[in-house]
Amino acid sequence: MxxxxxxxxxxxxxxxxxxxxxxxxxxxxxxxxxxxxxxxxxxxxxxxTPPESAVVSERVLFLSGDLSGAARVLDATGTVIADLGPQEGGFIAGIERVLVRERTKARVAIDGPIRLIRTENGRLAITDPSTGWRADLMGFGADNAATFARLLP
Missing domain, CATH: 1.20.5 (Single alpha-helices involved in coiled-coils or other helix-helix interfaces)
Structure with missing residues (x-):
């Protein structure tokens, strides 16, 4: 037992x-x-908050993307600047989804322009004039910021 x-x-x-x-x-x-x-x-x-600095260059862009990560970037005249596949456009497509969500919450048109800005201190930022949303791209890492930096003239 x-x-x-x-x-x-x-x-x-x-x-x-x-x-x-x-x-x-x-x-x-x-x-x-x-x-x-x-x-x-x-x-x-x-x-x-990121430090304020004078704008050195800026460009008006229109973004479109899909869930696969593919993205298309147009300038203010409608010219295609970049047509990126799922491997290269993931971050831009992600930013486009954030913009769609913010614009839907604000009940404004989802296909409006954004401003890509480079400041005097070297930082990159995206602003959405229709909602006031702003993102400092340096917070997303150097590779992701470089993706948008290539879109500036």
Whole structure:
């Protein structure tokens, strides 16, 4: 006959998580909410925004893309600047999907132009005049920024 331990019966004194830990987690949550609330209600300026700089060059573009990653870029006159397959156009097609989502939320035409901007400090940005949406391309990595940099004259 084998001896096995009898199953342990849990009593009310057993704790899965110590009460002190639960209280500390709630205190951290409340502290985070208090700090965030203070920053919002006091009008504290944003600190993690890219530095402002003068525009050196810009180009008006029209983007179209599909879920496969293929993308087409047209200039303001309708001339095709780039017709990229799924291997090369993935990031541009991704930006186009973000623009479609933002324009749909804002209830504006989804086929409007964007502005590709290079600033004096070397940063690249995309702005959407119809929604006010803006993306600093340096935050997406050097390769993705270079994809758009090739579209500037």
């Amino acid at each position: 084998s001896r096995t331990a009898a199953p342990r019966i849990r009593t009310s004194g057993d704790e899965l998580v110590p009460v002190v830990m639960v209280r500390l987690v709630f205190a951290m949550i409340l502290l985070s909410l208090a700090i965030t609330g203070f920053a919002v209600w006091s009008g504290r300026p944003l600190e993690a």
